[in-house]
Amino acid sequence: MVENHHQQPPIISPPEQERKKRRREAIIIAISVLLILVLTRAEIHLSRISSEVPMGSNILIFGIINIIILLIILLIYLVFRNVAKLLMERRSKAIGANLQTKLVIAFMGLSLVPTMLLFVVSASYVNMSIRNWFNTQVESSLSESLEVAQTYYKNSAANALYYGRQISSIIRDERLLNEENLPRLRELVRRKQQEYNLGIVEVYSSQNEELVRSSNPGVPQGEFTNPSSEDIKMGLNGKELSRVNTVGKADLIRGIMPIYSTYRADEVVGVVVVNYVVPYSLVEKMREITSSYEEFRQLKILKNPIRSGYILTLFLVTMVIVFLAVWFGIYLANSLTTPIKELAEATRQVAEGNLDVQLGQRSSDEFGMLVAAFNKMTLDLRSHQQALRQTNIELVRSNQELDERRRNMEIVLRNVAAGVISVDSHGVITTINKSAEELLQVAARDVVGKNFREVLKHEQIDTLKGILRDMVMAKQDTISRQVTVPIRDSRATLLFNLTMLRDESGEFLGTVVVFDDLTQLIKAQRMAAWREVARRIAHEIKNPLTPIQLSAQRLRKRYLPRFGDEDTVFDECTAMIVKSVDELKNLVNEFSSFARMPAANPAPNDLNGIIREALTLFSQGHRAISFGFREDRRLPHLQLDRDQIKRVFINLLDNAVAAVAEEGEIEIESRFDPVLKMAVITVADTGHGIAPEDKPRLFEPYFSTKKSGTGLGLAIVSTIIADHNGFIRVRDNLPHGTKFIIELPVTA
Template sequence: MNKTTQNSQRPGSVWEKPPLNPAQRLQKKKIIRLVILICLALLPLFAWLEKNLLSSDVTLPINSNLLLFGIINLNVLLVLLIFFLVLRNLAELLFESRQKFLGFKLKTKLVTSFICLSLIPAVLLFFVALQFISTSMDYWFNTNIERSLQESLELAKSVRQEQKDQVKAASQLVEEFLSKKRLATDDPITIQKTLEGILASYFVNGPDVLSLIINEQNIEVTASVHDLKELILPVIPISTLHEVRERKEKIILIQESPQGDLVRCIALLPLVQPPSGQMILITTRFIKDEQKNRMALITKGIEDYRQLKHLKKPFKFWLLAVLLLVTLLIVFAAVWFGFYIAKGITDPINKLAIATKRVAEGDLSFVLEKKADDEMGLLVESFNTMTTNLNLSNTRLEEVHEALQKSSQESEQRRRYTEIILQNVAAGVISLDNSGRITTINRFAEKLLHIEKDFFLNHSYQEVLFKGHADIITGFINELSITGRTSIEQHLKLSILKEKFSLLVNFTRLEDENGNSLGFVLVFDNLTKLEKMQRMAAWREVARRIAHEIKNPLTPIQLSAQRLRRRYPEILNEENSVFDQCTHTIIKQVDELKRLVSEFSQFARMPKIQQAAANLGKITKEVLFLYQEAHKEILFSCKETEPVPIFSFDEEQIKRCLINLLDNAVAVLADDSTIGPTIDISLSLNDEKESVFIKIADNGPGIPEDDKPKLFEPYFSTKKTGTGLGLAIVSTIVADHNGYIRVQNNTPHGSIFIIELPLLQQQPS
């Protein structure tokens, strides 16, 4: 499992841009300086413009001059500031695009979109406003308007008409607002709050009272400005309401009240569809009944008009200049706002992109800072939640991995411990799965069956075992399946590589705690040596009893025959004396029986071996020298393939083994007419230097295969005069030394007896 990637930054931080090298920093500084120079170059242009605006031939009041000066300079400063910010952001965007920074493409698209969305409407609005100002100025200072003002004698009527127009226009605005609002309720409280909101927010200089008739019963809901809360409104005639509903046109009414005149506009709201039907909007303007004041206001207005007429051209120029500055301010502000919005969008995206890359690299130890509660903030919060959950999951996964690793190590230790036990147990173990594939073979089974584990593992037993052995396993499996038993135990006699073995076999079905079959295990013990020892012990007991029973009468018989020969010497001298032949035969056969009894006794009472450090090579050569002198017709040889170290063994017993084996070899060669009889003795060590091999080979007729399994058993002999105890004694001596003896065929004919003795190193004293 990969650990969380460590980084040099503090946890929770994500760098926005890669660090700049010195060349990049110098290039960025040059761009910023160029932007500042461009902004400074615009100052003379704005100074010239301001000078022309304030150098008019018309003298204005000082208050007007100060106001105009302040407005122009304020706009100039704002334009320069926004222009600087815009140019700087454009320069940074150009720099990022050249350096291929992350997110510059998205930022460029957003900025371009904002520039188009702001510049095109602003330019259009500028020209429309320019045309509107020109038209308005021409309209304001039209001679017809001046003449109509001068000739207006009916001041009250014109005032009334103007008030009606205002009320009508206000009614139109309220209608449009309510249509956009899509008011679809007839709840009086809700309607009143809506009307009060309109008066408070949208019509500061608009109507004084707004009323809505919300159903056919002419229920009226009224809202008024704060100053006219106590104003008493007269009732609208029902006929007027019916007329409005039928004609669907606005009606202007002028009603009187105790506080003053009311100019009221009654209009139908066709777009508003509450559950109770259409509504009627009543827009009211309160007019105080002071005619003199009205006339004074109109007179003052005429005088102001005449004064403004002299300021038409400079005022028009001023308006155009201010409009231009405001337009530039709006354009630059929109562009800067576009940069700001683009940065607000691209920066979190850049952070998320970089953070995602770091998450992909394995760094889960940080969180992004949430700077807003909008969709980007939600995205950042979701990302932080994801990284936190990933970090927790990673931590838990590491804990689970460590637990699994620990459990795996424990399981591996238990498996190795079980395997060690299995390899060192003194019984053969072979396990099979349900399909018959061999899954386990221990060392004892390998050695006994003379097989290689790697060749047999993961193969079907029917493919790699001999047919006879495979049939035995198949029979065990079938018997377990038929009888429903879990194990079978049998005593089998098997031949492995022409060697007979007596095995105690236990075949068991493996099951889990739920009773499901996992396979089979075959356990077998080699009873060959044990049975041989049991037979040897039985034969020793027989030999002891026979020796005891025969030995007692032999001496009297021999003594009696000898006395007869001494007592009757004259009979012995007779030619062809039967007496002489009989007594001689008795004495000779008694000697033979004594020799036989002696061998029985020796076999029955094998002395305990006395191990001591000795030189096996020296002893072998001494024994061989005796036979070389006694049997000149046989060619003897002795060689050591490598020096045999001095080790502990019973010198007399091993010498007895050598003599016995050499006697047998000489006897075999004497009975055979083989030309050039030879006996070869060789001494060698195994590869591990743990055992020594004594090989005695002859070129006689050899030993039949059927006789080899019984060769080392008591009272089995292939010689006419043999007792069958020689090789049994040799086998016993070798077994007492924890060694092994076996026989195999020589090439091209003859036999080889091989004695294997363990090397027990001991320094001679």
């Protein structure tokens, strides 16, 4: 039996689907309402720029238009959504998609032609009706009527100013504002009021006091109001002005004319106010004309929105009819293709291994017969499946045991300290464990599947061939050899164990290579041996040195003055003895220090401060050399033995000073790696450098590249760094020179 391992999509329960559907509908409704409000507000703002239509009309009309637009968009979305779904099913060759497409196209064609014809005719009728409503002749008549009324008011205001100017000239010429001429002034005003058929005529003095008033008997005196003091003051300032004021139900057209002095042409001595009264009947007609014209203007501004609303409504009805036709076509197609889809889905489940599928027989027609045959087939397949299940269980159990063994072997291989590489009969690497990757500095993904000659270096290949040759000559399937091979930038001592793999018939299958890195072990053994040698040498040499030195000093003290001028040879010999003894003592002290290296006593210390102290000792005494220190101020305090770490940097700086020439450079850099929790210190010089063949032995005792060196300085440095759980490496400082890299752990 073949099991289906394809990942099935997550099953969503009906209540969860319903909640998601309601949430989606609520979001759509909220967005639609917000969109209606935003569009309505934007259209109202745009309409205010070019019209004076009331706010209520704007909100109602534009709101209805936006709702209609959104409904149309919703219907278009539903139609295109169903059509797109149908096209996707057709493209994916879903069962029934062709039949659905034909039915939808048929119903859409049957509904689209008559509805579009009806839409075109109705839209033409709407355009014609709206065009007749807003006839140019009607607008012209209303505009001319309003212009006639406005002209009447303008002429009345001009007449008021004209008659006021006439009366003002007579008063000025006859000096009627004098107190003795007031009776003549009243008579003049009364006569001119009747002569010019004026409503009311008033005369005010320069002190804004009413001197004379004459009114038409037909003017209602109770509703009459005097001119405002501001208007009188403007007249007294020499300005001619007219005003239209509403008095009761009538309008009052008022003209104000200044009266100039007879003696001084620029002096205003009074004001004449002439009032025309517009009857209520005429005012009412004027207001009706203005109101009708404004209403017509509003409707004309909304002409396009009204027409768009009608057309959009017609389009909405058209789309509803088309949508219903498409929906009915899809519904009819689904009713025909649903049984076929159910049978196809059940067949797919059977193909995937689900033999418990049973279809409900809804009818006794051809579809019912097909469903019955399908159900019988699944029952037969289920009975055959039972026979295969037991066999499959046994196979699965065997595979699980094999997988468990394989996993255990991989775990052991991955965690073993020795490097393990398996090579097939053609020399292709089939397996490499983590230790081998780290030792050879390779990645399994880069070497597995490649020939070992493409991965190993030339010298490593020669070493491996030599071991294989010894194995063949010894006629053995297993051999062990300790060899030194190049690893990374140095040489390492490895213990190789080669085993040939053969099957039951003795046919060669490949080779397993197991190797251990013995470099550190041999180094530790060598270090222990050298410490024992140093301890014995220091013990044997130190005892006779002190008597020799004391004897030479006593000879110099006692006999040097007796020789007089012939003391040169004696002086040089005794001085040479004392100097040589001092040098031997220094050498013995170095031996003793190396042999009895005290245990580190770590305490929180500032590593940057220790480096600065060591650097100060050398920078003062070697001014021709450029010393530099780039310190990382983020470096926290470390658990260090201050004296031992200071000795490390003194030894490294001493070697660097000896290596560089005059005007050389020595650069120290400290850096904190917060990820690895590591302090990294680099001591670089621009000296002559170290030969590649000397680098592997550089930290061994009594190995030195200096003629006068003891070979213990770097050995002590390496021991101190190791006691602090750190590492020290040597690299070339390009373009020339040497670089020592120290890594110390940063503990909390």
